[in-house]
Amino acid sequence: MLNRVLDYARAHRDEYLKDLLEYLAIPSVSAQPDHARDVKMAALWLSEHLRDAGLRAEVMATAGHPVVYAEWSGHDHHRPTVLIYGHYDVQPAEPFELWHSEPFRPVVRDGYIYARGADDNKGQHLAHVKAVVSYLRAEGTLPVNVKFLIEGEEEIGSPNLSAFIAAHRELLACDCVMISDGALFSPTQPVLTYGLRGLAGFEVQVHCLDRDVHSGHYGGNVQNPAFALAQVLSSLKDAQGRVTVPGFYDDVRVLSAEERAVLARVPYGEADVMRETGASQAFGEPEFTVNERKGARPTLEVNGMWSGYTGPGSKTIIPATAHAKITCRLVPNQDAEKVINLVQDAMRAAAPAGAEVTFSDARGTPASLVSLDAPEIQAAARAAAATYGNPPFYELEGGSIPVVHDFQTLLGKPIALLGFGLPDDNIHSPNERFAVACYEKGIEASIRFMAEL
Numbered sequence: 001m002l003n004r005v006l007d008y009a010r011a012h013r014d015e016y017l018k019d020l021l022e023y024l025a026i027p028s029v030s031a032q033p034d035h036a037r038d039v040k041m042a043a044l045w046l047s048e049h050l051r052d053a054g055l056r057a058e059v060m061a062t063a064g065h066p067v068v069y070a071e072w073s074g075h076d077h078h079r080p081t082v083l084i085y086g087h088y089d090v091q092p093a094e095p096f097e098l099w100h101s102e103p104f105r106p107v108v109r110d111g112y113i114y115a116r117g118a119d120d121n122k123g124q125h126l127a128h129v130k131a132v133v134s135y136l137r138a139e140g141t142l143p144v145n146v147k148f149l150i151e152g153e154e155e156i157g158s159p160n161l162s163a164f165i166a167a168h169r170e171l172l173a174c175d176c177v178m179i180s181d182g183a184l185f186s187p188t189q190p191v192l193t194y195g196l197r198g199l200a201g202f203e204v205q206v207h208c209l210d211r212d213v214h215s216g217h218y219g220g221n222v223q224n225p226a227f228a229l230a231q232v233l234s235s236l237k238d239a240q241g242r243v244t245v246p247g248f249y250d251d252v253r254v255l256s257a258e259e260r261a262v263l264a265r266v267p268y269g270e271a272d273v274m275r276e277t278g279a280s281q282a283f284g285e286p287e288f289t290v291n292e293r294k295g296a297r298p299t300l301e302v303n304g305m306w307s308g309y310t311g312p313g314s315k316t317i318i319p320a321t322a323h324a325k326i327t328c329r330l331v332p333n334q335d336a337e338k339v340i341n342l343v344q345d346a347m348r349a350a351a352p353a354g355a356e357v358t359f360s361d362a363r364g365t366p367a368s369l370v371s372l373d374a375p376e377i378q379a380a381a382r383a384a385a386a387t388y389g390n391p392p393f394y395e396l397e398g399g400s401i402p403v404v405h406d407f408q409t410l411l412g413k414p415i416a417l418l419g420f421g422l423p424d425d426n427i428h429s430p431n432e433r434f435a436v437a438c439y440e441k442g443i444e445a446s447i448r449f450m451a452e453l
Contacts, residue, residue: 001138001139001143001451002447002448002451004138004139005134005135005138005139005447006134006444006447006448007138008134008137008138009130009131009134009440009443009444009447010440012134013440016126016130016133016439016440016443017108017113017436017439019049019126019130020106020113020118020122020123020126020439021106021108021113021115022045023042023045023046023049023122023126024104024106024113024115024116024117024118024122024123025104025105025106025115026038026041026042026045026104027090027093027103027104027116028041028042028043028088028089028090028117028152029089029090029091029092029093029116029155030064030065030089030090030152030153030154030155030156031091031092031155031156032092036065039065039088039089039152040059040065040066042088042089042152043059043065043066043067043068043088043150043152044059046068046088046129046150047059047068047070049129050068050070050129050148051070053129053132053133053136054072054136055070055071055072055132055146055148056070056071056072057069057070057071057148058070060164062153062160062161062163062164063159063160063163064152064153064159064160065089065151065152065153065160066152067149067150067151067152067161067164068088068148068149068150068151068152069147069148069149069168069171070147070148071145071146071147071148072132072136072142072145072146073145074141074142074145076145079143079144079145080144080145080175080176080376080453081144081145081146081147081173081174081175082144082145082146082147082174082175082176082177082178082376082449082450082453083147083148083149083172083174083176083177083178083407083411083413084125084128084146084147084148084149084177084178084179085125085148085149085150085151085177085178085179085181085403085407086121086122086124086125086128086148086150086151086179086180086181087121087125087150087151087152087153087154087155087181088121088122088125088150088151088152089151089152089153089154089155089156090116090117090120090121090122090155091116091117091120091155091427091428093116093430095430098430098431099430099431100114100431101114103115103116103430103432104116106118108436111435111436111437112433112434112435112436113433113434113435113436113439114431114432114433115432115433116432117432118425118432118433118434119421119422119425119426119427119432119433119434120181120421120425120427120428120432121154121180121181123420123421123434123438123439123442124180124181124419124420124421124434124442125148125150125180125181126439127180127420127439127442127443127445127446128148128178128180128442128443128446129148130443130446131443131444131446131447131450132146132446132450134443134447135447135450142450143450143451143453144450144453146450147172147174149172151164151403154181154401154402154403157199157363157365157402158402158403158406161402161403161406162402162403162406162410165403165406165407165410165411166410169410169411172411173411174411174413175376175413175414176374176376176377176413176414176415176416176453177407177411177413177414177415177416178380178415178416178418178446178449179401179403179404179415179416179417179418180417180418180419180420180442180446181401181417181419182397182399182417182418182419182421183419183421183422183423183425184388184419184420184421184422184423184438185266185268185393185395185423186422187388187422187435187437187438187441188388188389188390189388189390189392189393190384190385190387190388190390190392190393190418190445191392191393191394191395191418191419192372192377192380192381192384192392192393192394192395192416192417192418193370193394193395193396193397193417193418193419194369194370194371194372194394194395194396194417195295195296195331195332195367195368195369195370195396195397196295196367196368196396196397196399196400196401196404196417197295197298197299197329197330197331197367197396197397197398197399197400198329198330198331198334198336198364198365198366198367198368198400198405199327199328199329199330199336199363199364199365199400199402200327200328200330200336200337200339200340200343200362200363200364200365201303201325201326201327201328201361201362201363201364202325202326202340202344202359202360202361202362202363203323203324203325203326203359203360203361204229204232204323204324204325204326204344204347204357204358204359205321205322205323205357205358205359205360206225206228206229206232206321206322206323206351206355206356206357207225207320207321207355207356207358208222208223208224208225208228208318208320208321208354208355208356209222209225209318209319209320209321210320211320212308212309212317212318212319212320213317213318213320214316214317214318215316215317215318216316218318219318222318222354223352223353223354223355224318224319225307225319225320225321225322225355226307226308226319226322228322228351228352228354228355229305229307229322229323229324229355231350231351231352232347232350232351232355232357233302233305233324235346235347235350236300236343236346236347236350237300240284240285240286241283241284241285242285243298243299243300244346245300245342245343245346246342246346247342248298248300248339248342248343249298251333251334251335251338252297252298252331252333252334253296253331253332253333255292255296259296260292262394263289263291263292263295263296263395263396264289264291265393266291266393266395268290268291269289269290269291270282270290272290273290276423276424284297285297291395291396294396294397294398295331295395295396295397295398296331296396297331298328298329298330298331298334298339299328299329300326300327300328300343301326301327301328301329302324302325302326303324303325303326303327304324304325305322305323305324305325306322306323306324307319307321307322307323308322326343328340328343329398329400330364330366330367331367332366332367332368332369333367334366334367335366336363336364336365336366337364339364340362340364344359365400365402365405366405367400367405368401368404368405368408370404370408370414370415370417371414372394374414376414376416376453377414377415377416379416379449379452379453380416380418380449380452382448382452383418383445383446383448383449383451383452384418384445386448387441387444387445387448388441388445392418397417401417404417416449418445418449420438420439420441420442420445421434421438422435422438
């Protein structure tokens with residue numbers, strides 16, 4: 001059966017590529033209200049596609065954007081059930097002028113599909129859909145029972161998914177969860193992720209005046225909020241990148257010597273960081289390696305800051321306010337609310353005289369660790385090795401997938417985190433892309449995973 005299904009998938013690669021390009025043309029940007037109709041259109045497209053494949057599929061409401069749920073059961077209770085998660089919403093595509101082609105008019109160029117959402121995450125979860133399609137069309141059956149949960153709010157933090165999962169535990173009951181929302185190490189080197197960092201964030205406002213004022217009349221006599229904000233932010237880290245907030249590292253999980261040895265097997269270092277980002281040098285806590293800093297250490301970063309006049313020419317003012325967006329990536333054992341309170345307390349303490357510091361939009365999700373010992377995860381490892389020709393690396397990932405913690409606490413089943421993209425696919429950036437070969441290999445890996453399971 002396996003070989004016949006793989007042959008079917010290879011024979012229909014052009015059809016599968018055409019479907020992905022059609023899916024990518026829908027601008028399902030969950031963060032922008034003007035795209036609410038497009039988000040719904042993407043959910044409808046996917047649900048219809050799943051129904052055409054032979055699954056029972058429906059669009060289910062949440063308090064925000066809907067989820068797409070689908071299932072196929074062979075009515076054999078001895079077969080394991082896998083729940084496949086993904087998200088059909090995408091990041092905003094701005095700035096449009098930096099794209100080499102239009103973000104929602106997907107094109108194939110030099111072996112890559114260029115479009116917003118190509119890698120993150122439409123291409124990755126559609127690979128699983130096409131694996132199921134290949135089984136059902138080639139054999140009329142699947143070796144496992146399959147459920148899909150594809151949400152429309154991952155790019156805005158999945159605010160309604162936890163409540164949905166809690167309300168539908170019986171519907172989502174499974175033996176394991178498969179998530180493909182990450183990257184390979186290289187086209188021939190798969191990675192199984194066993195840890196994801198959490199996230200804590202908020203916005204800070206520094207207020208000094210009741211309006212913008214003339215810099216000649218009042219300069220030197222009133223506090224400038226832009227300088228005050230810069231002073232506050234600069235107090236949060238030392239020259240080597242360590243966070244100076246009291247208590248910030250108190251709950252951080254300490255890596256064992258064995259785990260550090262596992263991470264050291266991954267051939268990724270400072271030169272790779274520089275090549276991938278264009279940075280002139282790598283930067284961070286010197287007592288930890290790049291791989292350790294990426295997934296096992298918490299961070300504190302400024303995502304954006306603004307104040308005063310930023311248009312063309314000159315406007316000689318002292319602004320009334322200054323603003324910044326702050327996020328912290330969290331590691332296991334850190335509590336998001338506690339970290340937010342620690343950072344905000346440190347910022348208040350660092351504020352100079354005449355500056356009022358306030359905060360808004362606080363939010364957070366915890367980090368996750370998954371077990372690599374479960375037989376379902378070992379099935380994913382065997383499938384990856386057979387597909388890519390090498391056994392997988394095991395890594396801690398620096399990014400966050402909020403639903404992983406929800407699945408762990410609400411479903412309590414093993415979670416396989418096997419990404420199909422590449423590190424340089426420009427996710428969340430202009431010119432996002434997904435290699436056609438990665439899409440095809442993802443379909444193969446999913447086919448093999450179901451067979452191994």
